[in-house]
Amino acid sequence: MDISGRGVFLTGGAQGIGRCITAALLEKGARVLFCDMNAEVGKATEEELQKQYGADNVAFVQCDVTDADQLKAAFEAAVSKFGAVEICANNAGVMDERIWEKMLAINTTAQIRGSQLAFEHMRRDKGGRGGVIINTASAVGLNRHHWFPVYVASKHAMVGYTTSCAADPDMPALGVRWCCLCPQAINTSMMDFKEGAVKDAKKNREIVKLYMLGPEVVAKAFLQLLQDADNNGKIMVVGKEAVYRKRMLVDEDEVSNPVVEVTSMPQPPKPGHSQ
Numbered sequence: 001m002d003i004s005g006r007g008v009f010l011t012g013g014a015q016g017i018g019r020c021i022t023a024a025l026l027e028k029g030a031r032v033l034f035c036d037m038n039a040e041v042g043k044a045t046e047e048e049l050q051k052q053y054g055a056d057n058v059a060f061v062q063c064d065v066t067d068a069d070q071l072k073a074a075f076e077a078a079v080s081k082f083g084a085v086e087i088c089a090n091n092a093g094v095m096d097e098r099i100w101e102k103m104l105a106i107n108t109t110a111q112i113r114g115s116q117l118a119f120e121h122m123r124r125d126k127g128g129r130g131g132v133i134i135n136t137a138s139a140v141g142l143n144r145h146h147w148f149p150v151y152v153a154s155k156h157a158m159v160g161y162t163t164s165c166a167a168d169p170d171m172p173a174l175g176v177r178w179c180c181l182c183p184q185a186i187n188t189s190m191m192d193f194k195e196g197a198v199k200d201a202k203k204n205r206e207i208v209k210l211y212m213l214g215p216e217v218v219a220k221a222f223l224q225l226l227q228d229a230d231n232n233g234k235i236m237v238v239g240k241e242a243v244y245r246k247r248m249l250v251d252e253d254e255v256s257n258p259v260v261e262v263t264s265m266p267q268p269p270k271p272g273h274s275q
Contacts, residue, residue: 001132001226004029007082009075011035011065011114012092014042016188017136017215021089024219026053030087033078035063035071037092065092065110066102075117086131087226088118093136093154095190096197100150107154111135112161115178119165123174130175134225135162139184139237142247148198155182159235159247166233179225182245183238185212213240 008025012018013034022032026049036042039062046060059081063074078085090111094103115133122131140148141155159180165171166178185191185208193201193208221242225231234244 001087001229003087003223003226006030006086007078007084008032008087008089009034009078009085009114009118010089010091011063011071011074011110012136014038014045014060016190017183017186017218018089018091019045020215020219021091021222022058023049024216024223025087026058028223031057031082033059033061033074033081035061035065035074035092037062037064065114066105068113071110071113072117075114075121079121084129085118085121086129088114088122088131088133089136089222090114090133091136093138093190095148095151096194097148097150097199098196103150104154107151108157108161111158115161115165119176122176125174128175130177132177132179132226133162133165134179134181134222136181136183137162137235139182139239141180141182142235142237142245147200147204151198163233163235163247171232177229177232179231179233180235181218181222181225181238182235183218183221186215186218186238187212188215211239213238217242 003025008030010018010022010032013022014036018034022034025032042060042062046058049058061074061077063070065071092110093107096103115135118133122128124130135158137158138155140152141159145152162178162180191208191212193204195201198204218238221236221238224242225236235247236242237245
């Protein structure tokens with residue numbers, strides 16, 4: 001995809017990974033409307049980016065992504081401003097096991113709702129231009145971690161949802177491409193691990209310091225996902241290098257093994273025959 005001139009809708013864009021992705025898209029000539037719950041930080045980010053890239057090219061809307069009406073209104077604001085949204089980045093996320101129901105609402109329900117808004121807008125059979133939907137999950141969505149099980153579940157859900165939507169055989173004709181971005185530990189406020197938010201918060205802070213990366217590496221991987229035209233349904237894990245991977249399972253010996261991709265559902269045996 002040629003990024004220049006494309007209309008973008010992005011959630012969780014005021015800081016961290018979302019802000020880096022927004023700046024990277026603007027650098028490539030895209031036009032971005034980003035939303036965030038934090039109005040103060042969002043407005044400051046908007047002003048800074050508008051000075052650099054122009055007021056017509058970037059805008060901020062305060063939005064609680066768990067509120068369906070607010071999310072729809074924010075998406076429609078992007079459509080109104082740019083004429084069309086051809087890139088949708090469902091990026092907003094939290095990690096706090098103390099508020100696990102809200103975490104699922106942000107990390108999973110809101111991302112699915114944002115994906116559906118984008119899909120209905122983009123699909124060519126309903127007059128859309130096509131486009132790309134990228135959902136930010138996590139590397140922990142490909143394995144297991146006992147320190148924050150609900151967070152892990154929320155990310156597994158998004159990997160499953162995104163790859164399942166991509167598997168629809170009608171998707172190429174509809175012109176929509178689906179990808180999943182799975183960063184490892186990235187230096188954002190999420191890695192502060194407040195006490196109670198995850199098990200053994202202090203230990204986790206010490207561990208992630210050993211291999212934590214800057215959010216700019218995720219922004220670079222995001223651009224690659226957009227520009228790789230033949231990656232519908234792909235999962236990109238972002239560490240020191242960004243690599244495509246199949247979904248993984250972890251055996252009892254803690255060794256991850258690739259899951260064989262299923263291309264079709266097994267058929268039941270015909271009457272009178274055995275398998």
